[in-house]
Amino acid sequence: MATHYYTVSWDQLHRDSKALAWRLNALAPFDGIVAITRGGLIPAAIVARELECRLIETVSIVTYDEERIGKPTITKPPTAAGDGAGFLIIDDLVDTGTTAREVRQLLPRAHFATVYAKPAGKALVDTFITEVSQDTWILFPWDTEPQFVAPIARAGTPPRGA
Ligand SMILES: O=P(O)(O)OC[C@H]1O[C@H](OP(=O)(O)OP(=O)(O)O)[C@H](O)[C@@H]1O
Numbered sequence: 001m002a003t004h005y006y007t008v009s010w011d012q013l014h015r016d017s018k019a020l021a022w023r024l025n026a027l028a029p030f031d032g033i034v035a036i037t038r039g040g041l042i043p044a045a046i047v048a049r050e051l052e053c054r055l056i057e058t059v060s061i062v063t064y065d066e067e068r069i070g071k072p073t074i075t076k077p078p079t080a081a082g083d084g085a086g087f088l089i090i091d092d093l094v095d096t097g098t099t100a101r102e103v104r105q106l107l108p109r110a111h112f113a114t115v116y117a118k119p120a121g122k123a124l125v126d127t128f129i130t131e132v133s134q135d136t137w138i139l140f141p142w143d144t145e146p147q148f149v150a151p152i153a154r155a156g157t158p159p160r161g162a
């Protein structure tokens, strides 16, 4: 269970995904990009734009229900990436490496890249940008919205009117 949260804004996600694109550009060109849905969709779109890559394939894989890990289920396998040779796989993050292991079996010859990585899974990806600790849960902008936060001086006191 995560004990810390790391909140990523749209702006930061765009910057970090562009940093990933800079790194990957050194390995380009790729024949196509495989986005691991859903989390990999937006980083894959940003990388595809920067690398001027217009062939986008998807693999749909569900491993988590909110913060609870389960058995990975492939709801859509790749159809146009062969054994992965020449392809770039993009996901938002690698945590335990469970999803990455499944995807690697499907596309063993692809280059696997994520924006964020945790220690338990980082050896399973070829390229990543930012490492966060294993006890941190990354909150993406599509999972969050701004809301009121009480002043620090009021911490521990019940909200007014409660
Ligand atoms: O390394 P792991 O422990 O496997 O965790 C990483 C995976 O978990 C999340 O996907 P999730 O299953 O939540 O599905 P989603 O992308 O549709 O949100 C995330 O997008 C990665 O794909």
Ligand SMILES: Nc1nc2[nH]cnc2c(=O)[nH]1
Pocket (backbone or CB within 6 Å): 064, 093, 095, 096, 136, 137, 138, 139, 140, 143
């Ligand atoms: N949003 C989100 N999904 C995950 N799936 C596995 N680890 C994480 C995480 O830290 N954040």
Ligand SMILES: [Mg+2]
Pocket (backbone or CB within 6 Å): 036, 037, 038, 039, 040, 061, 091, 099
């Ligand atoms: Mg995912």
